[in-house]
Amino acid sequence: MAMVVLATLLVVFISLLFRVAYDTISCYWLTPRRIKKVMEKQGVRGPKPRPLTGNIMEMTSLVSKSTAKDMNHIDHDIVGRLLPHYVTWSQQYGKRFIFWNGIEPRMCLSETELxxxxxxxxxxxxxxxxxxxQGSKHFIGRGLLMANGDDWxxxxxxxxxxxxxDRLKSYAGHMVECTDQMLQSLQNAVESGQTEFEIGEYMTKLTADIISRTEFDSSYEKGKQIFHLLTGLQHLCSQASRHLCFPGSRFFPSEYNREIKSKKMEVERLLMEIIQSRKDCVEIGRSSSYGNDLLGMLLNEMQNKRSGNGFSLNLQLIMDECKTFFFAGHETTALLLTWTVMLLASNPSWQEKIREEVKQVCNGETPCVDHLPKLTLLNMVINESLRLYPPATVLPRMAFxxxxxxxxxxPKGLSIWIPVLAIHHSEELWGKDANEFKPERFATRTPGPPFHSFCSRPAKLCWAVVCDNGGKTDISHVDFQVQLQHF
Known part of the structure; x- marks a missing residue:
């Protein structure tokens, strides 16, 4: 009997070894080569990859050269600086080409109809x-941003x-209150004699404050620990995207893996404290529901078990959704606000137009949701800001x-990378003035607004606030430095 059990275990173990070996060979060799042949037959080619590293070294070299020089003046022609490999290879191979991130083939696609x-x-x-x-699971998990198919x-x-x-309207009060606090802090700094500001930091704090209140019904001070930990996790995870990913590497007891695990556990500990306090309030009768914010809605959904269809909403997924919306809900908006301030500061005529429109529409009242559809010039400026500086430089998708x-x-398994930034700056689509700030193009333009998507790294901008210009506050440009990388 013991021999039978031992033989069975041996067969199972050998079968697992063969299975793992086959899956590894298939993932790292057979599938990529099959995809390469299928695309070459259709005339889609690209730079020749090196063994294991693919075209990573070439991309790194091109990016290093393009970012070696400082930007001493405002120039919106940034595609060659941020996506130099796209510019180089698209000129050689056209609007569709294959490049290799290690052993992973990626097709770059810039044809808008496709x-x-x-x-x-x-x-x-x-x-x-x-x-x-895998690259984002530690800081946002399997929330909405990383879900696929039925789960999504x-x-x-x-x-x-x-x-x-109606729910968005209820958030408006939080947004106005947080913005007033941010503007007051700026005003206090100006009155104290400060003339130069890191406006990106103000916008990041503002959007993190707003998402804290709408997601957790708490102030920025209570949620800032989660915010800083998630930011640190994002930066750590982005480092991994620059290196090859070997099977099982995430289990190595390296300092990098230990730091990621520690930060992740701390984020989830803080989230569980917030969740547990909500549950305690319901259990002891202080509240009849878990709240009307996003976290409360998720907890109510789990309690009522309305999701059905084989989809299970559990505490881990609730935490992943909270992390997703905390990250995605503040960073993309902070980037948009920062770039919009920069564009208005460097285009004072448009700054004046927007100021006059806001004065006319709001007529001295506190801004509210009902005012937004009437702010047509402001919408044009926001769309132009999104076009010139989209929060995501690329948009990846894989064929399942x-x-x-x-x-x-x-073919199944091919990653398609859409160069959003390059499309937004295409002279073929936007005209010879594609690299100029011209909000009026959105007054009557038919293609609609540019891509809206998540994922980017912070833009570092330095500004000065010049006060008492005819009884109003102007924002003027002083210094300009961009450090944008997608992860």
């Missing part, structure tokens, strides 16, 4: 790759009510099955 088809027709058949999910559909359905009209995209057969 992009539209991919994002609309195949939204359930293409999504975030395993590498993307169910999670979106659960959080959608938090962004409906073979799909037909226009005249292309996209």
């Amino acid at each position: 992009i539209k088809e991919l994002l609309s027709k195949y939204s359930m058949k293409a999504g975030k790759s395993w590498l993307q999910q 559909h169910h999670q979106r359905h659960i959080v959608a009510p938090a962004f409906m009209g 099955e073979d799909i037909k995209l226009g005249d292309l057969l996209i």
